[in-house]
Amino acid sequence: MKRQRLGTVATSAVSVLGLVGMGLVGGLPASAASKVVIEFAASPIANIGLRSHLISMFNSTHPGIEVKLISEPNNTDTYRAQLVTQISSGSTTPDVFMGDVIWPAQFGHAHLALALSRYLPHTFFKRFAPGLVQGASYHGHVYGAPFFMDAGFFYYRKDLLKKANLPVPHTWEQVVSDSKILQSRHLVKYGYVFQGKAYEGLTCDWMEFMTDAGGKVFGPGGKVAIDSPASLKALTFMRSLITSGISPAAETTFQEAQSMNVFMEGQSAFLRNWDYAYSLSQTGKGTKVKGDVGVEPMPTFQGQSWPGYSNIGGWNLYVNPHTRHLKQDLAFIDWMTGVKAQTFMATFGSEIPTNYTVQKSPKVRAQNPVLNIVSKVRLVPRPSGTPAYPKVSSAIYTNINAALAGSVSPAAALKAAAQGILRATHSGL
Amino acid sequence: MTPTVRVSRTVRRRHGGHGGSLAGHAMLAPALLVVAAVTLFPIGYAIDMSLSHVDLGLTGVHLRFDGFHNYSVVFQSPQFWQSLLFTVAFTAVTVVLEFALGLLLALLCKSWVRPRGALMSLFLVPWAFITVVSAELWGYMLNGSYGLMDAVMQGLHLAQGNVVWLGTPTLAAASLMAADVWKTTPFVALMLLAGLLMIPDEIYEASDMDGAGPGATFFRITLPLLRPSMLLALLFRTLQAFGVFDLPFVMTGGGPGSSTQSLSMLAYNAMFRDFDFGPGTAVAVLTVVVVFLMSLVIIAMFRGQLTGTYDA
Structure with a gap:
């Protein structure tokens, strides 16, 4: 895995250099070739480097997008205060942010999160365990993509x-x-x-x-x-x-x-x-x-x-309504709630996946006794x-x-x- | 003692006289503009917001004039009155205690302690701590199941079972006050010591020759001449104590219940937790009004005594 990642870094470095070189030589604007950078705000998850691992996995498989981590406060209320100040003043970043499961109504009402169901197909939301999408909805729209539950x-x-x-x-x-x-x-x-x-x-x-x-x-x-x-x-x-x-x-x-x-x-x-x-x-x-x-x-x-x-506790992924890179934000959310990322979250980080396929997988359930009894709890x-x-x-x-x-x-x-x-x-x- | 008073009056006159030339004002203008931008604008905006219905929209914050509606919401809220009461009590108790202890420390420092610098630096250790850090330390020491204070109380047989310092309204308020007194007394001591050192030795020699005892010297010379420093320290402390936020935010989170929620915490929670920007800024504006009135009272008290007794 390490060798593979090094390989990717090397190739992308070479290709970036190559493109910059071409731009300089040919007089083309360098920005045409540069990546779209999106900022992902998230508080620490398990203090074992989960966020940066996920991001580098995503970045290495998505050559056109570079996700940058903005590490936020551990205290949920302090973090929320920061987001309110930033987003209500019209800031275009962070593009995507991780937020508490209890935020959809408050954030949806105050226009601090984008209604994802307006931009993502109906079928997207079928990947989540029962009840989660409803919890992320307000007035008929889904505002958060369930990321991990608790x-x-x-x-x-x-x-x-x-x-x-x-x-x-x-x-x-x-x-x-x-x-x-x-x-x-x-x-x-x-x-x-x-x-x-x-x-x-x-x-x-x-x-x-x-x-x-x-x-x-x-x-x-x-x-x-x-x-x-x-x-x-x-x-x-x-x-x-x-x-x-x-x-x-x-x-x-x-x-x-x-x-x-x-x-x-x-x-x-x-x-x-x-x-x-x-x-x-x-x-x-x-x-x-x-x-x-x-x-x-x-x-x-x-x-x-x-x-x-x-x-029920846990965290959703939300999109800043002022983002300039909606397409890339949604691609990131799609990947983060997909089987690969969710399996990694569960096996490397012991977090309860929101993706139903992953939540039910025997490999994940064998990980530890908590993940094994998730299906038994009454929420x-x-x-x-x-x-x-x-x-x-x-x-x-x-x-x-x-x-x-x-x-x-x-x-x-x-x-x-x-x-x-x-x-x-x-x-x- | 009259000479000192006279000196200060001459100084005042000299400054008051012909100061205001046009060039001077022009040179000050850029600095004043900066001050206006960073202080007057936000204050004005806060007042505006407190008189408005606030909407968070996709295009930013929208204010719609709403008269005193937010203020009536605040006045009807039991939380506001509880916070006001707590904040006033916190301010009164801590300022008085810090004053008494600070004065004591300053006097000790002036008369008995020789390596004054060393002791002063020691004093300043609690004050130099960032409040959030010292609040975490106090919170840890006062923890009701594995805290240090608990062990001390049980070791000395002063308590049976655990004392939950931050778990009942009275004890929690007292603990917060103790933490504040511990942290800020040195600041008061330092300001008062500076005042003490400015009193000329000749005055003490004169009173000694006139046969004044230590009591008379303290009450008729030290205290009156210390008044300018006392006023300054009192104003600083009142302003700061009334705006207390970090100590209760870290140590009690405003609890138990909401008994230790200060006005600043209430304003913060209303704005950034509940997104109630109108009522939140109304609380903030009211806090400023109350503390402004308190300052006026304090200044008036001191002015009367400063001019009344020692002007003749």
């Missing part, structure tokens, strides 16, 4: 369950009873860690608990329905995880990294996290749980059928179909977080969340 997974300590002779819990009630057993036998400090800080991640975790209990954020006709008995059951349960010591008191300050740290330190029996947690727990620096981690779809409440709901999206979604989400996570911290009661928090969502969807602050 979902909530339930990680557990195989060694601890074996010691206590327990099966993998399938209900939240079992998570509680198993935790109590493991904690009382001093096998582990905490039972379950998840994401409880006031930020987007808490909305993801909340969607899972709430949907398991049978609750919804919006009911029929778009009516705000979050303040329901089902939600109250879910929130009371979450708060009880903290008060009973099954989850650490610091849960309310945990993002993915903090919950991952506790789990990798061997201090928690169970963890809710995204796809990458498996390989990180096995190869991450300082991990104490190597070889002891198993993964299953999420549990649910007693009386519901297993598995519980997993929130629930966040209510991101409205352009006001960021405000809706913030009304959810600030109030749920306040209830987890114990500064308001679960009932009061749900009432405040419902009011906040109502204000958000009626152009309030």
